Amino acid sequence: MTGLGVWLGRGFLTLLFLFFYLPIASVIFYSFNASALASEWTGFSLHWYAKLLDDHELLDACRISLVLAMATACSSVLVGAWIGYVLATYRRFVGSGLFSAMVNAPLVLPEVISGISLLLLFVSLEQSLGWPQGRGMATMWIGHTMLCISYVAITVQARLASMDRSLTEAARDLGAAPLRVFFDITLPLIAPSLFAGWVLSFTISLDDVIMSAFLSGPDTTTLPLVLLSRMRLGLNPEINAVGTLIIAVVSTGVVGNSWYLMHRERAQARLLAQAAQARSPRAAQIPVSA
Amino acid sequence: MNIPHIPPMKSSKLGEDGFLQVLDVSKQFGKVTVVDKVSLSIRRQEFFALLGSSGCGKSTLLRIMAGLETPTSGRIVLDGQDITDIPAHRRPVNMMFQSYALFPHMDVASNVGYGLRREGVAKAQIRERVDEALALVQMGGYAASMPAQLSGGQQQRVALARSLVKRPKLLLLDEPMSALDKKIRQQTQFELGSILQKVGVTCLMVTHDQEEAMTMADRLAVMSEGVIVQMGTPEHVYEAPNTRFSAEFIGSTNVFTGMLASDGGDVLDCHELVRPLQLPHALVHARKGQSVTVSVRPERIRLSWPQGADSRDDSQVFNTAEGVVEQIGYMGSYTLYYLRLPSGRVLMAHVPREVLAGFGREPDYGDTVALHWSVRSLVVVG
């Protein structure tokens, strides 16, 4: 690439990142604004954070969202991993086309469609079976899970597809029954993608607006729903405070995770280099202590 | 040191009825027949090699033995027991995989002991047997290492230890040397061979490297397109190939096709050669004009300086030719010559070091040399 090209490229990326982070910066900035009006900066203040502690509606919604997100993450990983395993292991079976379509569709399907259809399902079920009684945690849990399993499934499928097939065969050859093979070999090797899927599902659930709107009940309002109704009504500076807290937590998590991964990679690289050195011909000349 | 081994058989009875019997095994994937009614019989403690190029069905056959594939038809009997319907994890058969397939999340000791844990062997015993197996492959100090820290050769040894520690009745080897550098291969072949002999286990190896098969196997079978083309000791298959395919697959060879000069005769007229070929024995049942294919190994072709015009009648001189040296390859123990005959055909000849030394001037590019081969060196392959 030419010199000019390199600078153009850098300029473009910088502008892009500015575009991405401008709203985030603005949220953080104004959360410390003493004035209620975002247009005026009157001074540094932690006023809004303090108000959060008294805001029971928000705190309740926060608790509900966290509980729901944890439950969703666990169930999504369970179901999603199972689906991913089926997709990767059994290539063709009766209805595999339909199965695969049902897994891929939620990735792109507009959420309003998923929301309306699940709500109608629950209403019909209530009518004919008596369950669920009204909308609430249970219905939201199922709805959120349905949103997330596709992501987990394709992550797990990709991981399994790239895994050396002979590993499971070797386990079978050595005497492990099929279920054993899954727990001893397959599961440990897909553990990283399971973790990634868990975190992704947690985030999606925590952040979800539309599905929650359709499937929530009178006492089960999630954080995004509270935020949405307040946004519609107008200005509410506490939102900036909530936003900043979320940004802080997420950033710590993401950066921490990357740092941990890099650290582990470097440690492994060091181990491998040591092992390679021990094998090198030069090392053979060094007397080995008994 | 306690070496795991199967009690040696009385040498007089190497099991004529076969320790491992493959009976008419076929495997089809959809419409494609990958293994076509293959039968073979392997003796106890024998090292048997399946040789063939990729796609010939040898790997599928091996996987059928391991229980990783089920045959479409046919049976497999091991030590008198029909194991065809027994799933992989219950068979007394173990396999050493081409990629070694060491479990990356377990250390070497756990890898080697995995099969024993599945058997339910007591912990103390597992420890003992794992140490034993690692010592056998000279990886004794690596019990706590992770597979990623080992070199290719070291991983191979661990894979071998893992497949031997359960004392299987049959050991399967899937292209064991394919991942190694050429230099290390020879040494490893020797070491592997001696370990297996020490242990005394029956082995079935699959490979596309004919040198490997010739070196390591007691007997081998050449496979092509799902069928066994020829089976026998390495010497037998090399010296007496039964088809053009076998002749060309193992080692290199010169193949001629000619027409029989007379009914039931032993003289072949080949248009690529000026003078006719004389076969080692008459083809009693063949008719005049019938097409016959023969093979001559390059090391059986002798070079000499041309004598000048032959006073004898050309029709009485057999198994000779004249050619121009087109390519020379110095191979160390012998020199490879590519010679172009007047007909345009190119022949290969291997001339050993000592023989060349007696030439005075060694044949160089563009020289015309005389070629000669004995009657007995011709093998009829078709």
Place this chain on the structure above:
Amino acid sequence: MTGPTPSTWRFPGLPGGRTWAIAIPFVFLLVFFMLPFLLVLKISFAQSAMHVPPYTALLQYQDQQLSFLLSLESYITIFSDDIYFSAYASSVKVAFFTTLVCLVVGYPAAWLIASARPGLRELLLMGVVLPFWTSYLVRIYAWVGILKDQGLANRLLLWSGVTDTPVQLMHNTTGLYMGMVYSYLPYMVLPLYAFLVKMDRSLPEAARDLGAQPWEVFFTVTLPLSLPGITAGCLLVFIPSVGEYVIPELLGSASDLMIGRVMWSDFFNSIAWPLAAAATGVMVALLLVPMVWFQRVQSRTGAVA
């Protein structure tokens, strides 16, 4: 010697382990994915009613008469009422242009990031993905703060003297597109990046070796090879954009009516469930072709994200 031992897991009459492994998630998906769609279809043929649930049953038994009633009134409303047609049309239009802008901005971004050296690459990608993990609502709300009349953007414009009066940047098409592109750009960049990074480096090098100029290399080698990534990215942006609700609601104008808002209002405000169901059905029919296309891209190339 003993006879052959019996095979695993097989009791006569019961299906083997593999069947259960596939059947259980299959049934799960059928119940929670397929069944709801069938119900949407069913209810779209019902009539609005004032009781709970707010629609009639298709099969009714009254006075010893079994009647099966298919009401087409919802579909007729959708196809005749102008609001629906313009909503669908503007949704497709907005989705299309959003996809276009995302592609034009996203491809160079993905390419630049993929071309960076390995350590920097992951860092840049993390930079793109990080906002995605923070609250979606809060970020859109931030745009409201930036784009409104007394917001950051206008203050900057006024201060720098570019304009005299506040420019309307919100509750109109500009605001809508800002929000849409902002939200969906990562969905374009990520699959593109995944494809570009996996591309065989030796191919453009071979082209250079054979005498192609850098821009020729791009158009004849890199671009065609990244086509599956482009397709995946475009579909990942286009299809969900059609049904977007939050962004048009907060940043768009009343005239940029998108079908997501119409459905929402039908459902929650007017409690016209059969109508909303019918609108859903039509939207699914509309999106069927792109979705099938996406499914084929997925199955051919494996996972995207």
